[in-house]
Amino acid sequence: MTRATGADDAVRDDGGKRRGGFPMFSAASEDGGPHFGRFVSAMRDLQDLAVSAAPDPEVFGAAADKAEELAAMLRPYAAEEGRSPANRSIGLPGRGSLLMLPWMLTGLEPGRVTAAGVFRRYHLGGNGAAHGGVLPLLFDDIFGMVTHAQGQPVSRTAYLTVNYRNVTPLEKELTVEATVDSADGRKTYVSGRLWDGGTLLADADALMVRLQPWQP
């Protein structure tokens, strides 16, 4: 992996616990154990149903009982950032995080990252199309990765602009690409494109700024 000019300044750390202003979190492909992927998948199904089910009212009462029971089961294990397998399970869609889109990386090299996946029912905005707010989430995450792959691992988004070119369908395999367009000291300029086959759905560009060692 190559590093952009000046990136080495960012990797001063305090005994390996922090890098730049960021805590260093390790990937956790095994931490969740054999059931974590199935758990996250079931939770995504639940999110789909929570925004789409229209049962008799008493069914919601029974569902609420079970949801409260499940929360009570897991609450004693709530852990600080960086300890849960969620967001660190790189072998799972969305790294096992319910916040992240359930997409998988398909390519990662300096200067270019690609991913593929679907927007689900719980991403519905209106009239069958994805909510506009979830596209910046997709772009921001992949922009973080392409900046990381470029050798600027402790950068944050200063701005991110999305151009919506066509409505984004749900439940259809789509692809996204992010590239580094230029780098200037702490600044990395990136852009991305979301595709439905050969149809451009959206493009975006952003400025990622490498954090100073004291910045959160």
Ligand SMILES: CCCCCCCCCCCC(=O)SCCNC(=O)CCNC(=O)[C@H](O)C(C)(C)COP(=O)(O)OP(=O)(O)OC[C@H]1O[C@@H](n2cnc3c(N)ncnc32)[C@H](O)[C@@H]1OP(=O)(O)O
């Ligand atoms: C494998 C798994 C990996 C996984 C990797 C996953 C990584 C996760 C990363 C996800 C990314 C995020 O979502 S991060 C979350 C969203 N973003 C944030 O919360 C950022 C909040 N903002 C900030 O913290 C700050 O504003 C910073 C750090 C971005 C910049 O502050 P600063 O450090 O004081 O920078 P400053 O000196 O003002 O500016 C530095 C240079 O950038 C320019 N600059 C700064 N902001 C802007 C701007 N909005 N528009 C234009 N230019 C700007 C300045 O003009 C200057 O240029 P010049 O004079 O030098 O030429």
